[in-house]
Amino acid sequence: MSNFVFISPNFPEAYRWFCIRLRENGVNVLGVGDASYDELHPDLKRALTEYYRVDSLENYDQVLRAVGYYTGQYGKIDWVESNNEYWLELDAALRTDFNITTGLKSDEIEKYKSKMRMKAYYRQAGIPCARFAPVTDREAGLAFAREVGYPIIVKPDSGVGAIATWKLKSDEDLEAFFQDIPPVPYLMEEYVPGVVTTYDGICNSKGEVLFAASHITRNSIMDMVNEGVPTYYYVDRAVPADVEAAGKAVLRAFGASSRFFHLEFFRLTEDKPGLGKRGDIVALEVNMRPAGGYTPDMLNFSQSVDVYQMWADMVAFDELRHSYDGPKSYCVYAGRRDGKPYVRTLDQLEQQCGSHARLFTRMPDALAGTMGNQVAIACYDTLEEVDRFVQDAFALQAEEE
Numbered sequence: 001m002s003n004f005v006f007i008s009p010n011f012p013e014a015y016r017w018f019c020i021r022l023r024e025n026g027v028n029v030l031g032v033g034d035a036s037y038d039e040l041h042p043d044l045k046r047a048l049t050e051y052y053r054v055d056s057l058e059n060y061d062q063v064l065r066a067v068g069y070y071t072g073q074y075g076k077i078d079w080v081e082s083n084n085e086y087w088l089e090l091d092a093a094l095r096t097d098f099n100i101t102t103g104l105k106s107d108e109i110e111k112y113k114s115k116m117r118m119k120a121y122y123r124q125a126g127i128p129c130a131r132f133a134p135v136t137d138r139e140a141g142l143a144f145a146r147e148v149g150y151p152i153i154v155k156p157d158s159g160v161g162a163i164a165t166w167k168l169k170s171d172e173d174l175e176a177f178f179q180d181i182p183p184v185p186y187l188m189e190e191y192v193p194g195v196v197t198t199y200d201g202i203c204n205s206k207g208e209v210l211f212a213a214s215h216i217t218r219n220s221i222m223d224m225v226n227e228g229v230p231t232y233y234y235v236d237r238a239v240p241a242d243v244e245a246a247g248k249a250v251l252r253a254f255g256a257s258s259r260f261f262h263l264e265f266f267r268l269t270e271d272k273p274g275l276g277k278r279g280d281i282v283a284l285e286v287n288m289r290p291a292g293g294y295t296p297d298m299l300n301f302s303q304s305v306d307v308y309q310m311w312a313d314m315v316a317f318d319e320l321r322h323s324y325d326g327p328k329s330y331c332v333y334a335g336r337r338d339g340k341p342y343v344r345t346l347d348q349l350e351q352q353c354g355s356h357a358r359l360f361t362r363m364p365d366a367l368a369g370t371m372g373n374q375v376a377i378a379c380y381d382t383l384e385e386v387d388r389f390v391q392d393a394f395a396l397q398a399e400e401e
Helices: 013-024 042-047 060-074 085-097 115-124 138-148 171-179 221-227 241-254 295-303 307-317 346-356 365-371 383-394
Strands: 003-007 028-033 050-053 079-081 132-134 152-156 166-168 186-190 194-203 209-213 215-217 231-235 259-268 281-287 330-336 357-362 374-380
Touching: 003 013, 003 060, 003 085, 013 028, 013 042, 013 307, 028 060, 050 060, 060 085, 079 085, 115 132, 115 241, 115 281, 132 138, 138 152, 138 171, 138 186, 166 171, 194 241, 194 281, 194 307, 209 241, 209 295, 209 307, 231 295, 231 383, 241 259, 241 281, 295 307, 295 330, 295 357, 295 374, 330 383, 346 357, 346 374, 346 383, 374 383
Parallel strands: 003 028, 003 079, 028 050
Antiparallel strands: 132 186, 152 166, 152 186, 194 209, 194 215, 194 259, 215 231, 231 330, 259 281, 330 374, 357 374
8 A cells, every 4th residue: 555645635625535546546645734634524534544733834854744744644645745836845855855766856857846947848848938037137138028029028037927017118127127126037038929728737746647637728817817817727628749849848858757737838928939829838937736726626627627636646656546527617706806896796696507517715815916716617618608608707797886
């Protein structure tokens, strides 16, 4: 029986399903988290053989002691995983200290954390990348702006969800940015006009893709965070051929294995010299974990699968042991913001969706900045229906004169 230490198995709450499916596959699942045991979902409690509470997952010594305790109680630990970008470095450090070979160690993690390092692997895969430069000083920033033209994007070298990312449209914007540079490594990139399309899935120890899907975000994630534009995206019914080819090439370049992956690309909405023609694929970011929020559930709804089970099959057997042959549909997410005068309440929107409704709930506060506070997820057979749902979800009451 494999010993699997799951870091923070209670957050996001749906991650309990990873633990449940592991347990059903005969894996010994051991939890480490900073929530009290009483706060855990009853199904998660049943899936865990034992749960070790620490005061803070930020305290590495406490987490180290927890995994050391499990080693003493159950023998060598075979897996350590959180499936969470925030704990990626913690996972790697634990694998390094306990010589766990089923995932990334500390000396490998930088290529997945650093946006600048990623670009070399994208180029190795033959995928064009936006020109970039590390943020150093005002003069270098102005020189980069002269080279690529405005707008330019500034973002942390390590970060997710377009947090602390801005579009600079002029020398004045650039001057303002350099007057208050954040105290972490930043990079500048040329602006890429496009919609975000992804390659999401699971690969085995040989890097073979066991499952893949794709979702599309039409609005800029940066604008969702900074300007409050509507947060919505949808899972495609099938993976476009060019996205699949690019995704597999990137996985090979990175040497990805035994992972849930989330690869992001731009699809150009206009010709961009040096990058490609309208409709071409351009590199964005690589993430070795599931896409955020309720996206794993959306993959299930769209593709009639159970990604939690597929991932657990990969862990336990290095292959799929369950087959799925249900209908495929577009699964659309609308993340609404509290305080906006929407025409329909969330309950009314769910009732209007009828049999198309899948999940209507609240987003945890920790994820609401990017994803919105109110979650509305539905499935449809056509993109026209998806567009109508989005219009209805974000329709605002008319202002009184």
